[in-house]
Amino acid sequence: xxxxxxxxxxxxxxxxxxxxxxxxxxxxxxxxxxxxxxxxxxxxxxxxxxxxxxxxxxxxxxxxxxxxxxxxxxxxxxxxxxxxxxxxxxxxxxxxxxxxxxxxxxxxxxxxxxxxxxxxxxxxxxxxxxxxxxxxxxxxxxxxxxxxxxxxxxxxxxxxxxxxxxxxxxxxxxxxxxxxxxxxxxxxxxxxxxxxxxxxxxxxxxxxxxxxxxxxxxxxxxxxxxxxxxxxxxxxxxxxxxxxxxxxxxxxxxxxxxxxxxxxxxxxxxxxxxxxxxxxxxxxxxxxxxxxxxxxxxxxxxxxxxxxxxxxxxxxxxxxxxxxxxxxxxxxxxxxxxxxxxxxx
Amino acid sequence: xxxxxxxxxxxxxxxxxxxxxxxxxxxxxxxxxxxxxxxxxxxxxxxxxxxxxxxxxxxxxxxxxxxxxxxxxxxxxxxxxxxxxxxxxxxxxxxxxxxxxxxxxxxxxxxxxxxxxxxxxxxxxxxxxxxxxxxxxxxxxxxxxxxxxxxxxxxxxxxxxxxxxxxxxxxxxxxxxxxxxxxxxxxxxxxxxxxxxxxxxxxxxxxxxxxxxxxxxxxxxxxxxxxxxxxxxxxxxxxxxxxxxxxxxxxxxxxxxxxxxxxxxxxxxxxxxxxxxxxxxxxxxxxxxxxxxxxxxxxxxxxxxxxxxxxxxxxxxxxxxxxxxxxxxxx
Numbered sequence: 001x002x003x004x005x006x007x008x009x010x011x012x013x014x015x016x017x018x019x020x021x022x023x024x025x026x027x028x029x030x031x032x033x034x035x036x037x038x039x040x041x042x043x044x045x046x047x048x049x050x051x052x053x054x055x056x057x058x059x060x061x062x063x064x065x066x067x068x069x070x071x072x073x074x075x076x077x078x079x080x081x082x083x084x085x086x087x088x089x090x091x092x093x094x095x096x097x098x099x100x101x102x103x104x105x106x107x108x109x110x111x112x113x114x115x116x117x118x119x120x121x122x123x124x125x126x127x128x129x130x131x132x133x134x135x136x137x138x139x140x141x142x143x144x145x146x147x148x149x150x151x152x153x154x155x156x157x158x159x160x161x162x163x164x165x166x167x168x169x170x171x172x173x174x175x176x177x178x179x180x181x182x183x184x185x186x187x188x189x190x191x192x193x194x195x196x197x198x199x200x201x202x203x204x205x206x207x208x209x210x211x212x213x214x215x216x217x218x219x220x221x222x223x224x225x226x227x228x229x230x231x232x233x234x235x236x237x238x239x240x241x242x243x244x245x246x247x248x249x250x251x252x253x254x255x256x257x258x259x260x261x262x263x264x265x266x267x268x269x270x271x272x273x274x275x276x277x278x279x280x281x282x283x284x285x286x287x288x289x290x291x292x293x294x295x296x297x298x299x300x301x302x303x304x305x306x307x308x309x310x311x312x313x314x315x316x317x318x319x320x321x322x323x324x325x326x327x328x329x330x331x332x333x334x335x336x337x338x339x340x341x342x343x344x345x
Numbered sequence: 346x347x348x349x350x351x352x353x354x355x356x357x358x359x360x361x362x363x364x365x366x367x368x369x370x371x372x373x374x375x376x377x378x379x380x381x382x383x384x385x386x387x388x389x390x391x392x393x394x395x396x397x398x399x400x401x402x403x404x405x406x407x408x409x410x411x412x413x414x415x416x417x418x419x420x421x422x423x424x425x426x427x428x429x430x431x432x433x434x435x436x437x438x439x440x441x442x443x444x445x446x447x448x449x450x451x452x453x454x455x456x457x458x459x460x461x462x463x464x465x466x467x468x469x470x471x472x473x474x475x476x477x478x479x480x481x482x483x484x485x486x487x488x489x490x491x492x493x494x495x496x497x498x499x500x501x502x503x504x505x506x507x508x509x510x511x512x513x514x515x516x517x518x519x520x521x522x523x524x525x526x527x528x529x530x531x532x533x534x535x536x537x538x539x540x541x542x543x544x545x546x547x548x549x550x551x552x553x554x555x556x557x558x559x560x561x562x563x564x565x566x567x568x569x570x571x572x573x574x575x576x577x578x579x580x581x582x583x584x585x586x587x588x589x590x591x592x593x594x595x596x597x598x599x600x601x602x603x604x605x606x607x608x609x610x611x612x613x614x615x616x617x618x619x620x621x622x623x624x625x626x627x628x629x630x631x632x633x634x635x636x637x638x639x640x641x642x643x644x645x646x647x648x649x650x651x652x653x654x655x656x657x658x659x660x661x662x663x664x665x666x667x668x669x670x671x672x673x674x675x676x
Contacts, residue, residue, distance in 0.1 A: 009426055010424065010427075013426070034430075034434045034437055035437065036434065036496075037433070037434060040429070040482075040489075040493060044482040158427060163378070164378050164380075165397045296618070296624060
C-alpha cells in the first residue's frame with residue numbers, strides 16, 4: 001500500500017519510523033508547510049517525494065493511506081481532502097477540534113468508502129493489551145471500574161506553556177489537556193464501553209498561559225465506571241492505568257513497562273497479601289530493567305502506535321476488521337466531548 | 346548603517362549589539378515577546394523589535410530601513426524537533442520576510458558543528474568536509490538544525506542574489522559560559538579529561554562579537570565563509586585548570602588518552618549500542634569525535650580576509666569571564 005504523511009513534526013517521526021519497518025507499505029511522500037522540514041524528513045526516512053502543498057501531493061502521488069500528523073485544528077480539512085482523493089486516513093488524536101467536525105468526517109469517509117482511524121495508541125501498548133487478553137479469557141472477571149491518570153509536567157517554558165509562541169493545542173476547549181483527553185477516553189472506552197454520563201472538574205493550580213492544568217472526570221460507561229484525570233503538578237511524570245475486575249485487579253504505568261496483577265491465590269487468605277507483595281515486587285524489579293532497556297531501543301512509550309499501524313495496514317489491504325473501528329472513533333470522541341469544559345475560564 | 350540582529354539578547358547577541366554600537370552602527374534588536382531586557386542596559390538608541398521567528402506574522406516590518414541582517418537566533422534547548430522548528434523553520438520565515446524587503450546583506454552565525462570531524466585529518470579549516478546526507482541525521486539535534494540553517498540560508502542567498510557571510514564560531518566562552526563540552530565528561534565535581542593536551546577551538550564571546558560587527562561593516566567579508574577562533578586555542582588541561590581555579594570549583598581531573606577513550610567508545614558501540622536509538626552522545630563515536638577529536642584549528646582565513654586580530658588576549662578573556670562584571674553594554 002502506498003502511504004503519505006502530512007505534517008512532518010514531532011509525532012510524524014514515530015509514524016515514519018514505523019512505516020519503514022512494515023512489509024508491503026511503500027512510504028511515497030511527505031508534506032509540510034516548511035520546505036526544509038519536508039525535505040529533511042524525506043532525506044532522513046528515504047521518502048522519494050516531498051511537498052509543501054497537500055493537495056499537490058494527493059493529486060500527484062494518489063496515496064492509499066494518508067497520515068495526518070499536523071496540529072489538531074487543521075485535521076478536519078486535511079482529512080476531508082484526503083478522503084476526496086480516495087485515501088484512507090490515519091489521523092493523530094484529537095481527530096478534530098469538535099464533535100460536529102468528527103461526525104462530518106465520519107460521514108464523508110462512509111460516503112467515500114474509506115476508513116477514518118484515529119491514533120488511540122495507548123490502547124495498543126502491551127499493558128492494556130495484556131489486561132484485555134485476561135479479560136477475554138475470563139481470568140480477570142468482568143470489569144467494574146477503570147482509573148486512568150496522567151501526571152505530566154506541561155508547564156515548562158518549551159512546550160504547551162511557551163510564553164513566546166502560543167501552542168496550537170491551546171485553541172482547543174480545555175487547552176493543552178484537551179490534547180490528552182483522547183488517551184483517557186480511548187482507554188476508558190476499551191474497558192467499560194461507551195459513555196452514558198459524565199461529571200468533570202477543571203481547575204488551574206499554577207499561573208501559566210494554559211486555561212486549565214488539572215482535570216478530573218467520572219464517567220458512567222455501559223459496562224462500568226471510569227475515573228479519568230490529568231495533573232500538570234503531580235510529579236514524577238506517570239501514566240497510571242488501574243483496572244478493577246470481579247476476580248483480579250491490574251495496575252500499569254504506560255510511560256514504563258510496569259504491569260502488575262493481583263488476584264486469587266492457592267494460599268490461606270491471611271497469607272494472600274504476603275505472596276501478592278512478593279510477586280508484585282519481583283514484577284516491578286523486572287519492569288525496571290525492561291523500562292531501562294526500552295530507553296535505548298525502539299519506540300519506547302509509543303509502542304502502541306507501532307502496534308496499531310502494524311495491525312491497521314494488513315486489515316486495510318485485506319478489507320478485514322480494523323483495530324480501531326469507525327464506531328470506536330465516534331464513541332471515544334463522544335466521551336471526549338462530554339469531558340470538555342463547558343466554558344473557558 | 347542599520348543592522349537587524351536576531352537573538353539579540355542571547356549570550357553572543359548581547360555582545361554583538363555592543364560591538365555594533367561601538368562601531369557606530371545603528372541596531373534593531375529582535376528578541377522574543379517575553380524576553381526580559383532590563384539587565385542588558387541597552388541605550389535608548391537600540392530599537393527593540395519583539396517577535397518569535399516560529400510564529401510572528403510581523404517579520405517583514407523588522408527589515409524596514411535595515412542594511413544588514415545579523416542572524417544569530419537559534420533554539421539550543423529542547424528536543425530535536427523543537428530545535429529544527431525554532432532554528433530552521435524560523436530561518437525560513439525570517440528570510441522569506443527579508444526577500445520581501447530591500448535588505449540584501451546577511452551575516453549568518455553558523456558553527457563548527459557543521460564540519461564532519463570524523464573525515465577531517467590534522468587541521469580543521471574552512472575547506473574541511475561538511476556533514477553529508479544521510480549521515481548528518483545521525484548527529485545531535487543541534488548539529489542537524491545548524492547544518493540545515495546554513496543550507497537554507499545559502500539557498501535563499503543564491504536565489505535572491507544576496508551578499509552572504511557565514512561565520513562559524515568554535516566554542517564560545519565568556520561570563521556564565523565558562524564550561525565547554527570540549528572539556529570532556531563531568532562526573533559530579535570531577536572531570537574525565539579526554540586528550541588533555543588537545544587544543545580547544547575557542548573564541549571568547551567579546552572577540553567573537555567583534556568579528557560579527559567587523560563582518561557586517563566590511564565589504565571584504567561578502568561571499569566569505571570564515572571560521573571564528575581566537576587562535577590555536579588553549580590545551581584542555583590548562584583551560585580546565587583555569588576554569589576550576591577561577592570559578593572556585595574543586596574536584597579531581599583524571600586524564601585519559603584520546604586514543605584509549607575513542608577505542609573504548611568504538612568497542613562499546615560496536616558490541617552493545619549499535620542498534621540502540623537513545624544513547625548518550627558521548628557513547629556514539631562520531632559525536633564523540635565532534636566534541637573531542639584532537640585537531641589543529643586556525644583563523645588564518647579570518648585574519649587574511651578581514652585583517653582581524655582578537656581585541657582581547659587569553660588573560661584578558663579570563664579576567665572578563667571570571668573577574669568583576671563590566672558595565673552591561675557599550676564599549
